[in-house]
Amino acid sequence: MAQxxxxxxxxxxxxxxxxxxxxxxxxxxxxxxxKKTIEMIVKEARNLALKEILPTNKIGDEKGVxxxxxxxxxPEEFHRAYKLYCEGExxxxxxxxxxxxxGMPKSVGMGASDYLLGANTALNLYVGxxxxxxxxxxxxxxxxxxxxxxNKLYTGEWAGTMLLTExxxxxxxxxxxxxxxxxxDGTYSLSGQKIFITGGDQxxxxxxxxxxxxRIEGAPAGTSGISLFxxxxxxxxxxxxxxxxxxxxxxxxxEKMGIHGSSTCTMSLGDKGQCKGLLLGQENKGMRQMFxxxxxxxxxxxxxxxxLATASYMNAVNYARERVQGRHLMNLADKSAxxxxxxxxxxxxxxxxxxxxxxxxMRSLIYYANLCQDLRDVAESEEEKEKxxxxxxxxxxxxxxxxxxxxxxxxxxxxxxxxxxxxxxxYPQEQLLRDCRITPIYEGTNGIQAMDLLGRKLxxxxxxxxxxxxxxxxxxxxxxxxxxRVADSAEKVEKATNKLxxxxxxxxxxxxxxxxxxxxxxxxxxxxxxxxxxxxxxxxWRARVAAQKLESAKKKDVPFYEGQIKTxxxxxxxxxxxxxxxxxxxxxxxxxxVEMEEDHFGGK
Amino acid sequence: MNILVCxxxxxxxxxxxxxxxxxxxxxxxxxxxxxxxxxxxxxxxEAIQIREQHGGSVTVVSVGEEESEEVLRREMAMGxxxxxxxxxxxxxxxxxxxxxxxxxxxxxxxxxxxILTGAQSDEGAAQIGGMLAAMLDQPYASLxxxxxxxxxTKLQVGREIEGGNQEVSEIELPCxxxxxxxxxxxxxxxxxxxxxxxGVEIPEKEASDLGLSEDQVGQKAARVKxxxxxxxxxxxxxxxxxxxxxxVAEKLVELLKSKGGMK
Numbered sequence: 001m002a003q004x005x006x007x008x009x010x011x012x013x014x015x016x017x018x019x020x021x022x023x024x025x026x027x028x029x030x031x032x033x034x035k036k037t038i039e040m041i042v043k044e045a046r047n048l049a050l051k052e053i054l055p056t057n058k059i060g061d062e063k064g065v066x067x068x069x070x071x072x073x074x075p076e077e078f079h080r081a082y083k084l085y086c087e088g089e090x091x092x093x094x095x096x097x098x099x100x101x102x103g104m105p106k107s108v109g110m111g112a113s114d115y116l117l118g119a120n121t122a123l124n125l126y127v128g129x130x131x132x133x134x135x136x137x138x139x140x141x142x143x144x145x146x147x148x149x150x151n152k153l154y155t156g157e158w159a160g161t162m163l164l165t166e167x168x169x170x171x172x173x174x175x176x177x178x179x180x181x182x183x184x185d186g187t188y189s190l191s192g193q194k195i196f197i198t199g200g201d202q203x204x205x206x207x208x209x210x211x212x213x214x215r216i217e218g219a220p221a222g223t224s225g226i227s228l229f230x231x232x233x234x235x236x237x238x239x240x241x242x243x244x245x246x247x248x249x250x251x252x253x254x255e256k257m258g259i260h261g262s263s264t265c266t267m268s269l270g271d272k273g274q275c276k277g278l279l280l281g282q283e284n285k286g287m288r289q290m291f292x293x294x295x296x297x298x299x300x301x302x303x304x305x306x307x308l309a310t311a312s313y314m315n316a317v318n319y320a321r322e323r324v325q326g327r328h329l330m331n332l333a334d335k336s337a338x339x340x341x342x343x344x345x346x347x348x349x350x351x352x353x354x355x356x357x358x359x360x361x362m363r364s365l366i367y368y369a370n371l372c373q374d375l376r377d378v379a380e381s382e383e384e385k386e387k388x389x390x391x392x393x394x395x396x397x398x399x400x401x402x403x404x405x406x407x408x409x410x411x412x413x414x415x416x417x418x419x420x421x422x423x424x425x426x427y428p429q430e431q432l433l434r435d436c437r438i439t440p441i442y443e444g445t446n447g448i449q450a451m452d453l454l455g456r457k458l459x460x461x462x463x464x465x466x467x468x469x470x471x472x473x474x475x476x477x478x479x480x481x482x483x484x485r486v487a488d489s490a491e492k493v494e495k496a497t498n499k500l501x502x503x504x505x506x507x508x509x510x511x512x513x514x515x516x517x518x519x520x521x522x523x524x525x526x527x528x529x530x531x532x533x534x535x536x537x538x539x540x541w542r543a544r545v546a547a548q549k550l551e552s553a554k555k556k557d558v559p560f561y562e563g564q565i566k567t568x569x570x571x572x573x574x575x576x577x578x579x580x581x582x583x584x585x586x587x588x589x590x591x592x593x594v595e596m597e598e599d600h601f602g603g604k
Numbered sequence: 605m606n607i608l609v610c611x612x613x614x615x616x617x618x619x620x621x622x623x624x625x626x627x628x629x630x631x632x633x634x635x636x637x638x639x640x641x642x643x644x645x646x647x648x649x650e651a652i653q654i655r656e657q658h659g660g661s662v663t664v665v666s667v668g669e670e671e672s673e674e675v676l677r678r679e680m681a682m683g684x685x686x687x688x689x690x691x692x693x694x695x696x697x698x699x700x701x702x703x704x705x706x707x708x709x710x711x712x713x714x715x716x717x718x719i720l721t722g723a724q725s726d727e728g729a730a731q732i733g734g735m736l737a738a739m740l741d742q743p744y745a746s747l748x749x750x751x752x753x754x755x756x757t758k759l760q761v762g763r764e765i766e767g768g769n770q771e772v773s774e775i776e777l778p779c780x781x782x783x784x785x786x787x788x789x790x791x792x793x794x795x796x797x798x799x800x801x802x803g804v805e806i807p808e809k810e811a812s813d814l815g816l817s818e819d820q821v822g823q824k825a826a827r828v829k830x831x832x833x834x835x836x837x838x839x840x841x842x843x844x845x846x847x848x849x850x851x852v853a854e855k856l857v858e859l860l861k862s863k864g865g866m867k
Contacts, residue, residue, distance in 0.1 A: 008637075037802040040678060044793045052792075088794030102795040556635035 002318040004050060005118040006310045009560055010360065011042060011111050014367050017545050021107045021371065027378040030105050038108050045112035048088060053119035056081045060122050060261025061431050065202070067253045072201035072263045078123055082204045085156060090116060091127050092154030096138060099150035107371035110303065114363070117307035121435050122261030126159055126199045128300045132293045133160025136211050137230070140281030140289050148236050149209055159205040162293060163194040163212040163231070163267060170196075171448055173287065174222040178214040178269060180229055180277060190214055190231055190277045191270035193251075198442075200265025201233070201250035207242060208233040211293070212269070212277060213286050220284070228286035229277035231269065247274035258434030294443065295396055299369055301443045302399035305407030306362045308436040312414030313355040315428055320348055320417055342417075351413045357539065357571045358406040360564075364538035366403065369395045390465035391472065394457045395534075401449035402531025404439035411436045450527035451520060458508045466504065473497050473533075476541045485547040485565060486540065489572045493536045496576050496583075500533045503583045510589060521593040522586050529586065532579040536571060543568035605660035605753065605777075607651040608716040609684065610707055610736075611644040613668055613675040614726035628833055640675040643722025645682075647783040649790040650751060651720055652683040658753050661685045663714065667695060667706050676806050681797035682790070692810040697823030704735035705821055709814035711740060718759070719780045723747055733782030743779045749787045 015021045015038065022035040033041075056077045063075040085091060094109040095101025104112075117124045134153035137145055152158040169175035178192025192214060194200075201208065210231045219225030235243035247270055254264040269275045281289045320343035328344055331337035342348045369392060376388035411433040415422035422429040440446045458466055477497065480490035507526055511519035546564035553561055615622065619637035624630075640648075651662040662684040666672040669691060676687035690706055698706070711719055719737075723746065724730035730746070737744030750762030754774070763771045764784050775781075811821065819825055843859075845852045860866035 032799050032802040034802060036674065036677065037798055040674070040681065040793070040798050041795060044678075044681075044798065048792050084792060088792050089796050090794070093795060102799065104795065554634065 002321075003314055004054065004311070005046075005314060006114045006307075006363075007314065008046065010363065011114055012039075013542070013545075013560070013564075014363055015042075015107070015111055017549065018364060018542055019107060019367060019371050021105060021367075021374075024105045024107070024374055024378065029103070029378060030374070032103075033105055033108055038111070041104070041108065042111040042115075044088070045090065046115045048084060048090070049115035049119035052084050053081050053116060053123065056123060056261075057120040058428065058431065060120060061258075061435075062260075064260035065253055065263040067201075067250060070201075070249050070251075071203060072250050072253060072265065074202050074204060074263065075261055078261060079204055081120070081123055082126065082156070085116075085123075085127060089155070091156035092131060092134065095131060095134060095154045096150075099134070099138065099146060100152075100154035105371075105374040107367055107374050110367045110370050113303055114307060114310065117304055118311040120261065121304050121308060122259040124304075125259065125262040126202060126204065127156065128297070129162060129199050130156060130158070130160040132297050132300070133162060133209055133211050135296055136228070136280060136289065136293050137209075139292055140228070141230075144238065145230065145278065145280065148238065148240055149230070152207070152240075153209060157205065158207040158209055159199060159202065160209045160211070161197055161199050162290070162297070163197055163200070163210050164290065165194060165196045167193065167195055171445060173213065173226070176213055176215060176226055178212065180214040180216050180227065180279075182216070183276070187276045187278060188214075188216070188229060189270060189273065190229060190248075190275045191273070194267045194269070196254070196442075197265045197267050198262055200263060200267045202263055206234075207236070209236075210248060210267070211280060211290070213290060214277075216283055223287040225284055226286040227283050228280045228289050230280050231275065231277040235276060244274075246276060247272050257437055258431070259438055295392075297443045298396050298400040298449075299366070301439050302362075302369075302403040303366050305404035305436060305439045306359070306366050308432050308439070309355070309362065309407040309410035309414075310359050312411045312429060312432045312436075313352075313359045315432075316355060316414045316417040317343070317352055319427075320352060323418075348417065351417055353567070353570050355410045355413050355417075356563075357567050357575070358410050358535070360542065360567055361535035361538045361571070362403045362406065364542060365395070365534055366399055368538065369399050387468045390461065390468040393460060394453070394465050394469045397449035397453040397457060397527065398531050398534055400443060401440070401446035401453075401527050402534070404436075405446055405528075406531070407436050407439060408433070446527070447524060450523040453527050453530065454507065454511055454520065454523040458504055459512070463508075470497070470501065473537045476537055476544070480540050480544040483544050483547045485550075486543045486568070489543065489569060490540060492572050492576060493533075493540050496533050496536060496579060499580060499583050500529060503529065503586050506587055507589070515589070517594040518589050518591045521591065522589055525582055525586050529579050529582050532575060532582075536568075536576055536579075539564075539568040539571050605654060605658050605717045605756075606715060607654060607660065607662050607718045607720060608711055608714065609644065609647050609651050609662060609664050609679075610719070610721045610732065611648065611664050611666050611675055611679055612641045612722075612725045613638050613666060613672040614641045617726075624833060624835065629830070630833060638671065638675075640678060641722050641725040643724060643783060643785050645679070645722075645790045646785050646787050647720040647722050648679045648682060648684055649788045650783055651718075652791075653788060654718075654751065654753060655685075660717070663688060663716070665690060665707065665710050667691070667698075667703055670808075673806055673808075677801050677804070678793060680801045680804065680806075681793045683797065687804075687806040689806050689808045690810075690814070691808055694811045694816075694818050694822045697826055698821050699826035699828040700729055700731040701735055701827065702821045702825050704732050704739055705825075706811075706814065706816065707732065707736050708739045709816055710809070711736070713809075713814060717777050719778070721780070721782045723782045723784045730782070733780055737780035740778075740780065743775050744781070745773060745775055745779070746782045747784045748781045749784045751781070751787070 024030040025034045059077045060075050066073050089102050092101035094104045094106045097103040137149050153160050180188040180190050212229045212231045213226050235246045237243050249268045250265040251268045252266040323342050324339045325342050327337045328340045372388045372392045376385050379385040415429045421427050477490050477494045480486045543565045546561035550561045615636040616639040623632040625632045655662050663686045664679045664684045665688040667690045673689050680687050721733040745761050747764045748761045749764050752760040759775050765771050845855050
């Protein structure tokens with residue numbers, strides 16, 4: 001039966017057969033989340049997503065948001081959908097139950113997110129940021145602040161955002177000028193302007209809590225003088241009741257390419273001198289604290305990429321099975337031969353397979369990154385905790401940058417499979433691409449992610465972080481070598497992994513030398529090859545599990561498992577050789593990009 | 605009011621392409637996705653709403669294989685208070701009367717003021733509610749699309765009648781009602797509800813627990829036996845329109861006009 005948004009069988013496979021997330025229930029923290037419970041959670045998320053959320057997606061795209069007298073209005077259909085989100089506790093799914101969350105393992109949360117994000121990414125952004133703002137308060141807030149805000153956020157009664165970017169401070173947040181003056185009563189008066197604020201205003205919740213980066217008067221320049229403040233739309237009294245409007249106003253919403261249902265706001269703070277905030281955490285530590293939210297947000301953006309890509313792929317594969325056009329290539333000469341479904345044409349298969357390898361690989365990777373957080377949280381030794389944290393740190397820029405770039409490619413192919421119909425708004429494919437196109441940009445552009453991987457993660461803890469990750473990759477390869485059906489492929493993945501190790505050493509050394517400019521001109525290709533090897537790792541892992549399961553598989557499961565092996569083989573045989581070539585290029589450290597004079601770019 | 609709702613685990617029509625098994629005796633069941641029968645879901649929602657307004661409890665019962673436990677758990681996550689799984693190899697091959705006999709035994713083992721069933725299930729027989737009521741010697745109303753509780757002894761029920769008409773009746777408690785879809789808007793199941801039932805053990809009853817003997821249920825007792833199961837052959841006279849949606853719509857309009865179905 002044709003499926004929408006995501007392949008149910010694949011989600012089950014990743015959760016239970018590849019990663020055994022139900023085993024987490026052996027730990028007290030996750031005891032409730034046995035297999036039956038997880039299955040029910042994913043099934044009900046899917047039910048809600050398909051019946052209620054998905055129908056709002058096109059509406060949100062067409063209606064967009066409006067700004068009337070300083071109040072942003074979302075499409076009215078979003079109100080019901082958001083209400084159902086909250087009623088079903090789908091906001092704080094994995095958050096702390098002490099503060100209104102549902103305490104699910106993060107890896108289990110992914111099964112629900114796959115459907116909920118894929119159904120309407122624009123709507124889900126309001127939810128994702130709300131949870132992220134809650135995390136900041138949970139981590140850095142005082143008990144009083146937690147009591148005032150957390151339950152309201154994790155249940156979705158109030159929404160949250162994050163206010164970082166300013167007109168002159170985008171990728172370089174050190175240039176922030178929003179100012180905070182102490183009022184002497186523990187509160188601060190804020191003034192300044194923020195732009196590109198996702199969910200900065202909307203009319204679905206009675207209050208919005210904005211974590212805001214600002215400088216306390218007289219703070220040092222750059223990132224070390226930035227502090228974090230909680231600035232609610234309506235002031236929150238200590239007993240939790242709502243006070244006056246807090247002089248934080250949406251002064252404009254962006255017209256943009258996609259995610260039309262998500263408001264992207266310009267926020268003016270303290271135009272009337274009445275905007276108050278509470279310091280969250282320590283003075284001048286705002287940037288470091290904000291990274292907690294940004295890291296979560298980066299994983300979420302990777303998940304958005306996956307969700308949009310999987311939706312596009314499901315549509316495309318269904319369409320290719322149904323759309324009849326052109327004779328089979330083997331019957332081309334026979335003019336009386338019937339037209340066949342386009343899935344029978346070789347180039348169509350190539351496109352579908354190119355979508356499938358990344359959708360499958362990304363699903364495994366993103367679920368794995370979240371599983372590592374669960375494993376870190378239940379780890380019994382500090383050593384183990386550190387290992388999983390290290391893996392997460394290295395995987396974050398890959399999950400964000402690689403997955404979103406590939407998601408755009410997948411959504412692009414998703415249009416191509418439909419041909420001319422894919423370009424029309426009668427079909428969902430073009431919206432998915434437009435909605436996806438923001439993902440390589442926000443939460444740190446993919447160029448910034450590549451710099452993070454090369455500049456920070458590669459040398460993190462004297463290389464221990466990357467070695468911890470390599471250890472896990474090697475363990476998958478070793479297991480796969482024992483399974484004859486995938487052993488040859490495992491050798492190829494091993495070769496690519498070892499070569500990536502050499503490339504990392506080379507480029508890492510150059511990045512710390514006077515050739516730093518050259519190294520960073522190759523940071524992006526380095527991120528790409530790291531992502532390719534990560535995909536190969538995940539696909540090999542899947543194929544190894546599938547090959548073993550095939551031995552005693554039920555008839556209905558055979559095509560699924562065979563599909564896993566074929567998908568991995570396609571990647572190893574048709575993509576990985578290109579990766580090896582790219583690695584040679586990186587080793588050569590081509591310097592043209594940095595040696596070009598500005599004039600050489602022409603156009604003058 | 606203590607309410608018993610009978611629910612069934614059925615192949616989900618929105619999730620499956622139904623194929624006839626190779627021996628032609630049944631549908632191919634191996635690769636199917638199952639859910640709670642849609643009508644039963646409305647019945648459970650109605651029961652929960654009655655409990656919310658008037659107190660009491662909601663018990664869901666299912667006769668079936670062990671997997672039926674998942675639909676009981678799901679309906680409990682939705683808000684039912686208890687579940688009873690009734691499962692025994694001896695029930696295999698029961699006809700409608702056999703199932704009603706089992707449910708009668710369940711009903712008599714508890715103290716229920718009201719029993720609800722879905723109007724029908726996957727097999728479309730729509731027989732259990734009526735049979736169960738007769739066996740229990742209780743009043744019965746079918747295709748109920750509205751329920752109002754009137755004191756502790758009576759209900760006022762609305763029924764859907766041919767031609768879009770509505771009938772309203774009073775019915776004495778205890779009684780059996782079969783519930784039509786659309787009576788309410790069944791709530792979605794949330795995580796809190798799912799967590800609440802994650803560790804709950806659902807009691808399982810066998811024939812002997814219910815005092816049922818083998819000759820009352822199962823294949824032996826069945827007086828209705830399926831003898832064949834097939835897709836009817838395509839007859840003559842049907843015209844299949846082909847082309848894009850627009851082309852098909854255009855042709856259809858032309859046809860309707862030419863045959864006098866449309867002006």
